[in-house]
Amino acid sequence: MTYDVAIVGCGPVGALAANLLGQAGLSVLVLEQERDPHPLPRAVHLDHEMMRIFQGAGLVDRLHPLMRETQGHLHIGADGGVIRYMGTAGQAKRFGWANDYFFYQPELEAQLRDALARFPAVTLRLGAKLESLTQDDAGADLVLAGGETLRARWVIACDGARSAVRKSLGVKLDDLDFEEPWLVVDAEVDGPIVFPDIPGLPAGADLQQLSVMLCDPRRPATIVPGRGNHRRWEFMLLPGEDDQAMMATEQVEALIAPWVEGSTYRLVRAATYRFHGLVAERWRVGRVFLAGDAAHQTPPFFGQGMCHGLRDVSNLAWKLPLVIAGLANEALLDTYQPERDPHVRGVIGAAVNAGRYICQLDPAKAAERDAHMREVMAAAKPGTTAADLIPAYQAGVARPGSGERFIHPRVGGVLLDDVLGEGFAVIAREPVASSPAFAHIGGSIHVIGQGLDDADGALAAWLDAKGAAAVLLRPDRYVYGVAETADALPALIDQLRADLSLKVAAPEETACPV
Structure with missing residues (x-):
């Protein structure tokens, strides 16, 4: 048979794509080379728009209980005081859901996969490794390890930052000139995180409910709330530090010790990453679309990396059914990159700019930064949150001056x-x-x-x-x-x-x- 759509990769982005397209009544093949969801937490944050997408996909009752609602983002300067606040304490939920939620990715992936059983026309193939992909004017042939060949009219590659599909298509990445090494630590903590007194903390802001960025030139770091008793720290590696040495248990425990004083904890993982700003030069090649980390990689300073990918497939999931049903010309699909690429670049740009000031290691320049950031914060519109970083669509299927997300009362x-x-x-x-x-x-x-x-x-x-x-x-x-x-x-x-x-x-x- 020929499937309407084949999806390569069944992480959160691929699994959501399959749910949305299954809901639209399409026949969908999902190929995932791993038999079980990744066992460790990677992405941890999503926003109100993702909850709205889950709601529309009939998934919110499954997923909402897995979420921890929080209050946004707080940046602390070199002197220990607030230099930027993008919080939601006391604000109305104009988009229906809270602006920020934290989750545990293995749980989210498992629920998204399990939900595919709702759709008899969705076929999930676990342990299926894609070896090659070829295209013609009517579809694509996907050859699996072992020689089996499957066919689909369209393909969405959700196979991650190292996307084999992207590489096979010869698509290059546009490097937005940001790369910094960080140590990511996840732990289960039986008590609250210990914070010092923070001058300038807004009324109603709860440090246990905020993603706190420490812009400390001695070592920039982030402390993130998770679902239940899961907590995450991200520590910038300083010049000359070795990845393996920084991941050693004794080093990790020394780094988190001030924050867990008086509590017992269990380390879940410690791993080093390079935070990147990258965007694929082409998001569509013939009948293949790139989505999620296969198309772009975002520094994590506003927690939008996975959100970008979920927006990608939400965008495709209403356009592909129109084309497959014969209602719309295939030219509609050419609006995918013009809509999503500037959207992604806008947020990556904001994250890269934040990364540049967060990663400042010079004490004198950090003090100048803090003074400037406080001036900007004082002049900012009250109630500004990270949601305001998401721009309107400027091209594609939107009239001039429109393209913003509609309210959700x-x-x-x-x-x-x-x-x-x-x-x-x-x-x-x-x-x-x-x-x-x-x-x-x-x-x-x-x-x-x-x-x-x-x-x-x-x-x-x-x-x-x-x-x-x-x-x-x-x-x-x-x-x-x-x-x-x-x-x-x-x-x-x-x-x-x-x-x-x-x-x-x-x-x-x-x-x-x-």
Whole structure:
């Protein structure tokens, strides 16, 4: 048989891709060379947008119990005082979920894999190592170790930073000129982390619920809360330090000792890494897409590395079904990199810039940095969080000035997306005419006050701020565009059809009042 999509790699990104495409009704082959999820924690953080994606994929009931809700990020200067705060203590959840969650990756991967059993058209092949991949105009042949050949119309490579698929395609990485060696330590700790008094700590901020970055020129470090009693430290390796020596148990215990005083703990792992800023030069080669670490690698200073990959496959998961169903031209898939690449580079740029000041080892320059950072913090918009680092889409399937993530308030006691369902959605102030062509591509219209209980006024306030009568949302809940008047909505939908490169002819436009 020929599968609609083959996914190479079943880490969190590949497993989510399989869940989303399975939910869309596609036949999916997942190849993973390891039989069990990786046993050690790697990624630890995700944000509200990932929880929203899990919600839409029918996964949130499985995954939410695994998460620890936290308050964001705090940066401490060389003098021990606050120099940057991107926290959420006391803030409303305008995107429905908390801004920051921490998790234990082996648990997350296991649940994502187990959830694939929901879809009879999804085939998970564990212990299946891809040996080679060839393409033609209609699909790709995947040859496994042992000689078995499988075929799919499209392929998504989620096979990690050392992606064999990327290498086989000859895709080079654009190096954003950041590489620093760090020691990552994970431990199970039976008590709270011990912090000194920190001048300038904002009211309501809880150090046990924050990712704390110590910008200390003696040794930059991070302390991260995890789910349950899991904690993570990241220590920058100083010039001349040896990786193996720094991973020795006695050295690790000496580094974490000040923070676990009075508590017992169990070391889970200690490993050295090189934090990189890298982006693939091409994200699509023929019928193959790169996603996750195969396409980009982000320094971990804002916890967005895995989030990028989950956004990647969420982007593909609404476009591929339209193309495979024959509704949209394959040109729609050319919008993948123009949308995702600048998005990723924007966040990597912010992470690299943070890394440069975090890794400052010169005490005099660190003092100058601290003074400058405090000036920036004083001038910043109140309530700024790491979520504000995520830019709007500037190209692809979005009208100029749109492309941002839409808010996610509660309506009638449930989160908005549970009312909107899947596919494209219009939120309007008043009943408007629908369109058979819009419905044919999975579009629906929802009216405030008639099915949308905007009790707290969040939807109306958003439209007020845009001077709009209606907003048109993509299936991934990014804003496609707004209509200033109800009469302008049909033209906006027509523009969407053009931007999607739709092959289906528009049915006769008969008014269908909502």
